[in-house]
Amino acid sequence: MIMSSSRRDFLKKSVFTGAGLSILPLVGGADAFALTETISNGKPVFKLPELPYPNNALEPYIDARTMEIHHGKHHAAYVSNLNKAVEAMDAFPADLKTVFESIEKFPASVRNNGGGHWNHTFFWEIMRPAKENNVPTGKLAEAINKNFGSLDEFKKKFKEAAMGQFGSGWAWLIAEPNGQLSICGTPNQDNPLMSVSAKKGTPILGLDVWEHAYYLKYQNKRTDYVDGFWSIVNWDKVATLLG
Ligand code: MN
Numbered sequence: 430m431i432m433s434s435s436r437r438d439f440l441k442k443s444v445f446t447g448a449g450l451s452i453l454p455l456v457g458g459a460d461a462f463a464l465t466e467t468i469s470n471g472k473p474v475f476k477l478p479e480l481p482y483p484n485n486a487l488e489p490y491i492d493a494r495t496m497e498i499h500h501g502k503h504h505a506a507y508v509s510n511l512n513k514a515v516e517a518m519d520a521f522p523a524d525l526k527t528v529f530e531s532i533e534k535f536p537a538s539v540r541n542n543g544g545g546h547w548n549h550t551f552f553w554e555i556m557r558p559a560k561e562n563n564v565p566t567g568k569l570a571e572a573i574n575k576n577f578g579s580l581d582e583f584k585k586k587f588k589e590a591a592m593g594q595f596g597s598g599w600a601w602l603i604a605e606p607n608g609q610l611s612i613c614g615t616p617n618q619d620n621p622l623m624s625v626s627a628k629k630g631t632p633i634l635g636l637d638v639w640e641h642a643y644y645l646k647y648q649n650k651r652t653d654y655v656d657g658f659w660s661i662v663n664w665d666k667v668a669t670l671l672g
Contacts, residue, residue, distance in 0.1 A: 472521045477508045478550055486558045490657035492646045500553065503641055507545030507618070514538040529622040540625075544618030548599060552637050555670075557663035569668040576610040583612075584659060587636075590614045591655045597639040600655075603630030604671060633670040634662065 466473045480500050485493035514536060515521045522528050525547050532540050564580060565573055577583035583602075591600035594614040601613050603621045606629070613621060613628040621630050636658055643654035 466523075468523065472515050472518070473523050474515075475508050475511050475546055477505050478553070480553055482558060487556060487661050490559060490654075490661050491556075491643075495643065495645045498645075499637075499641060500549070504545070504549040507542045507549065510538060511542035511546050514542060526622060529620070530624055532623045532625055540623070541618050544620055544623065547622075548618055548620055548635065548637070551632060552635055555634055555663050555666050556661045557666075559660040563660055563662060563664065565664040565667065567668065569664065569671050572610055572671060586612050587634075588652075588655050591636050591638050592651060594638050600636045600638060601632050602634035602667075603628070603632050605630040631670070634667050 466475050468474070477500075480496070483493075484496040484500070487496065518536075518539075525543050528535060528539065528543055529547070532543075535543075564570070570580070573580055573583050577586060587600055587602060590612050591614070594600060594616070596616070598614055598616040599618075599620065601615065601621050603611055603613060605611055610633075611628065611630065613626075613630075615621060615623075615626055619626055620635070621628055621632055623629075636655065638651060638655075643651065647654045
């Protein structure tokens with residue numbers, strides 16, 4: 430693979446220098462979810478995480494068969510293709526977050542599959558089995574009210590982002606560097622951690638609006654899928670991501 434010298438220098442500086450087996454968090458700091466990975470020949474080897482609940486745990490809002498295919502086939506393929514992309518490179522940073530910060534320096538396969546792996550790992554974690562009156566509380570509820578006026582207004586704007594994403598992509602609630610919460614959409618498997626994202630920040634909630642996420646149950650009715658999402662948001666997890 431031909432690389433410019435500046436890119437080679439960047440990758441050399443970024444590469445994990447330890448040898449053997451290490452367990453590293455996918456993202457550092459206050460992020461409450463972490464993905465374990467191993468290091469081989471100085472480069473990370475990514476692994477499909479277990480779902481934090483059984484395939485049928487999100488019924489009736491997301492059906493078991495959709496979860497089985499989404500996690501077991503789609504997410505698994507992102508991991509497998511990311512590992513192939515990493516193998517083909519001379520060096521690769523240990524932390525995907527570092528990769529996202531200069532994603533334009535990497536091949537499209539890293540952007541698509543690295544994004545796919547990170548986004549889905551995040552997505553599984555911010556959902557949980559449905560419960561009655563599933564609403565944010567405490568500091569998170571205050572932050573939503575402060576930034577959007579009310580929970581209903583927030584949901585309305587988030588739904589607009591989810592419905593407005595033409596084709597495949599994601600809707601996000603992010604904490605911007607100045608601490609403000611905002612909503613955005615990204616195409617394909619991009620996310621707001623990526624240097625190429627129009628709006629940048631730390632995701633604290635995200636919704637996959639690819640058809641593979643809902644088509645078996647909802648067919649063309651993305652709107653019903655988005656409405657159902659509110660019953661299965663893991664607001665406790667979202668609150669920990671807010672920090
Ligand atoms: Mn997906």
